[in-house]
Amino acid sequence: MTAGTAHIGMREYGHDAREAARAAVMLSPAVLFYVIFFGVPMLSLLVLSFWHVEGFDIVADFTGANYQKIASSGLYRDILLRTIGLGLLTAAITVPIAFTLSYLMRFVFPHKAQFILQLVLVSLFSGYLVRIYAWRTILGKQGLLNSALQWLGAIDRPLEYLIYSNFAVIVTLTGLLLPLAVLPIYSSMANISRDHIEIAADLGSRRLHLVRTVLIPMALPGIRTGFAFTFLLAAGDFVTPSLVGGSQSIMIGNVIADQFRGTGANWPLGAALAFVVMAAVMLIVIVITHLIRRVTRW
Secondary structure, eight states, rough: OOOHHHHHHHHHHHHHHHHHHHHHHHHHHHHHHIIIIIIIIHHHHHHHHOOOEEEEEEEEOOOOOHHHHHOHHHHHHHHHHHHHHHHHHHHHHHHHHHHHHIIIIIIGGGGGHHHHHHHHHHGGGOOHHHHHHHHHHSSSTTSSSHHHHHHTTOOOSSSSSSSSSHHHHHHHHHHHHHHHHHHHHHHTTTOOHHHHHHHHHHHOHHHHHHIIIIHHHHHHHHHHHHHHHHHHHHHOOOOIIIIOOOOOGHHHHHHHHEEESSSTTTTTHHHHHOOOOOHHHHHHHHHHHHHHHHHOOO
16 A cells, blocks of 8 residues: 555545544434433333332332233233224224325325325314314214214114224224324325336236335335324324223223322333333334335235
């Protein structure tokens, strides 16, 4: 290596080091914010999950009793399975609707896309509880849907299952989370050129085959994000089951919330339940997105 080559190498190394230092300085506020407002609370909750309660006092020691209690309890297992099932059903309904709506905005009504998107997102400007109560007025025994069906003569008396049921929870969560699924899916689909669709059609790709082999793979980042949003938020919700689900539709979020409030509060057990749910939900998200990726490659 000559002196000139070594000098050039040292100069390039110095330039890379300065770029790395500049990037670290620019990212440091975001990293600090993430550590303070996410990392520290989650670490504190993890530590708390290994403590236990004696009487009304929290004892700071290391024990896996909370996790053992969760694993051995049939009640917690049933509620967790119900939560995962309702979350998956909500995501399985919400994501296809969001995908179809995004497709219509991108390829069928492109000139009306912004207007339609604004209509979809207008619900986000209203309060979370307001939207839940709005669905209660629709699904209630004397709500809009039952009243309309009775007026049309389709039913003689109000349908009982429309409110305080798993059906009500799924419908309400779908209505609440649809805008959050549309945003990432439409964002990904906006980057798909119309030429890709036309070329695939010219090559003989039929509609369903085109959707599976072209649209879904190219919009997969948005679909994955939309699925994660809807499933995670649905599985972690506890307000909706309380207001429209009734006692037969209690989800794990309700159980966790009860552990942090009331006279029988057990914070360490609530923290352990939160981490069990988090681990189960994240595992399911990874598996589902992997399956979607494999299916679209067939």
